[in-house]
Amino acid sequence: MAGKTAKKQKETKIVYAWEKYPQGKERDKVMKFAESYRKFISENKTERECTSTIYEDAIKNGFVDLEEVIASGKKLEAGSRVIANNMGKGLALFIVGEEPIQNGMNILGAHIDSPRIDLKQVPLYEDALYKTHFAMLDTHYYGGIKKYQWVTLPLALHGVFAKKDGSVVNVSIGDKPGDPVFGISDLLIHLAGSQMSKKATEVITGEKLDILVGSIAKSKEEEEEAKDLVKKNVLAILAETYGIEEDDFLSAEIEVVPAGEARDYGLDRSMIMGYGHDDRVCAYPSYKAMLKIDQPKYTSVCLLVDKEEIGSVGASGMQSRFFENCVAEMIALTGEYSDLYVRRALKNSKALSSDVSAALDPNFPAVMEDKNSAFFGKGLVFNKYTGSRGKSGSNDANAEYVAKVRAIMDNNNVKFQTAELGKVDEGGGGTIAYILGNYNMNVIDSGVAVLNMHAPWEIISKVDLYEAYLGYVAFLKEA
Template sequence: MPSPLLPVSPAARERARGLLEFIDASPSPWHVVASAVAMLERAGYRPLDETASWRLAPGDRCYVIRDGSTLAAFRIGQASPVEAGVRLIGAHTDSPGLRVKPRAGEARGDWLRLGVEIYGGPILATFTDRDLGLAGRVALRAPTAPLGVDSRLVRFDGPLLRIPNLAIHLNRKVNEDGLKLDRQAALPPILGAVEEGLPAAEHLTRLLAAQLAVEPADILGFDLNVYDTQPGAFFGPQQEFIADSQLDNLGSSHAALAALLDTDADPPPATSLCLLFDHEEVGSTSAKGADGSFLDDVLERIALGGGLDRADYRRMLARSVLVSADMAHAFHPGHAGAYDDQHRVHLNGGPVIKTNASQRYTTDGLSAGVFQLACERAGVPWQAYVQRTDMACGSTIGPLAASRLGLRSVDVGNPMWAMHSARESAGAADHDAMCRALMEFFRA
């Protein structure tokens, strides 16, 4: 174990509290972007539209959104990007969980349930017996909007749904065999009693219409998350840990935004770019995922909007560096055999540099050195993580983004327990340490 572990200073505690508030305000990828926009606009960042022409000058602070749940925020540096390159930090807005099917209502006996699909790789058992809500966006008729469709965010703040466990008397081996949920039959959460005479599929439409104060007929569709309504919290004898949903990967998203905004008072010469992608948990292959065109489009338009030509753009990329920020697996004392003994990382031990020889993570010796130097300048420790050789490794946006554009890249993240659980946990001091390290990366 690293010694000493980071203390939870008042500044670190305040930073962790800000993270929990960010998460609790952001129960879907669309809410994540809305929360990010609120932070950016308070700091004076202005919106750009992909359909408009961009004219950019040194010092400009801007953001652009694709389809509501992917965002790029950037500050144009005083130095030419041809000579200084761009410093990029990438994270993602989505988290594993349950997504509501288009015709969601189904009657089973006297009870109404909502059909759901599994999004990404959640630990399904952790969603049972929890106070669940719904959040996302709703598509509405809007004759004056492009294509005649507009969208609005929706959120049911209080507990609305539940996936109750089967009593142990009826499932005697649950503790020996583990909880196994039939994904089609047992997973749909219960909404309430069936209302006689109302088709099952219309219950949710009416709920959404009432929540948004619109007519049911105006609702054309929706994209809805099932989410845990329990707010984030500190825990431990010295309140040295935090627990919340979506720490993976809103911890990294919030840290990237904080690093960008915290360098505004003394902007570094290089252009700084923060990218928050949707769809990482399902492979990133979409119009707004890291394997889509958004990263390429934003970088090229920054170059062209600043008067560079195509050759200058490629030179800019050759000088640029990406930090792919996603969370990391902290050592779990109850499952010591799951880790490489030489690469255990610990809560409150500082940011983690993640390496994989098969390029599931993009880190190499040089890019690791770039981040190590950032940690040194920030005065925070760093840790090294490698997966056990006999276990498959996860991946991040790093390999996709780096391979598309030929960027030097390093994969980093903060250590956490219970990744992909409905309730994850992490060290209360680590978030501030990551923010400070990312700030120094932007300043390099």
């Protein structure tokens, strides 16, 4: 009888996560969470915007700025919620646990930067060489992109101008109703014989990713010199609308991103097409998971960082001392400080490097090995290792830690799968996992499977997003 029961259970084991959520209230939870995420990535297309939005929401949910806590001299206790802002480009959120911080933390680490195109510091020029008289913005792409994917798309400008007087002007053009959009032109097919014979890496080069922003000349009567009149007209618009002068581009950070909101994808609305799933599809549920934690045994942490797409470098990247410094401050605020306690806290911690994985694409199956691939609808993805070729640059999680994470997911009925990033020798990639691992802590990559990764418009499954959220909550509570 027991054998028949076991056989029946095996036969009814779910294959796809959607089977957990039949039509009705259970599926509504998945769709409601996905809709809140869809709005989030539609409204937050840069690391600065993500930081600002999450910071404001966290304050509303009881988190207190670390600088404010330091200034008050108040001692932190179990259940205290603290948030640290890293230059407006990243965050560290803490919920103090019952155990001393030096006994370890449960960390969800994700990045909030995405591949894009940046403006150069001296970007604005007028192309009058061939009498086109276009105002153009010179650019430098950021992260790994297929450059040809970014032409002939409606694009938006998001970012900040930092002025010499210390003020900062926020700019967002191309996503509000009635806004103009911008774009990168491409050669018409009728004259593209030579272009079409080139390798994909040469069809569009980095210096050909310039943005067309204007074509009306300023009145000659208004100018002493009848030169660059289209450029001068654009500058006049910027001055009138934003108070911006041409030299202010020198201290600006303006990002060129796809214009338009994320959309439901598929007749069944089971997916979301949007810009920046990598890695906001992991950052968002990581933050939301923190809101489900009250008084954890071990201190819960959500770490959201910048610059992952270019190697996690710089002051706002994971390789900076920001997180380590925050941990030191937290220990000092909870009791007696010791550098040894900081080292112990990092070593004793357990982390999920919450980053996306490549979904098997039925149009390109040859680069994947199906037994070890991520699939839409099969839940949260764990990558024991990433890297390239011989696991170069990989964290490669310990087997014992993988077993612990498996147990947490199974005990909480979280649908998950394991995967590699394509076939051996096909390519590869990396995350912040190895940097966390440098602290001697246990860490494994976990995230959501993505189609079209690093393209202007990426695709994810709503149910995988929801399973990631459930998995992150379970990890914070039980790791």
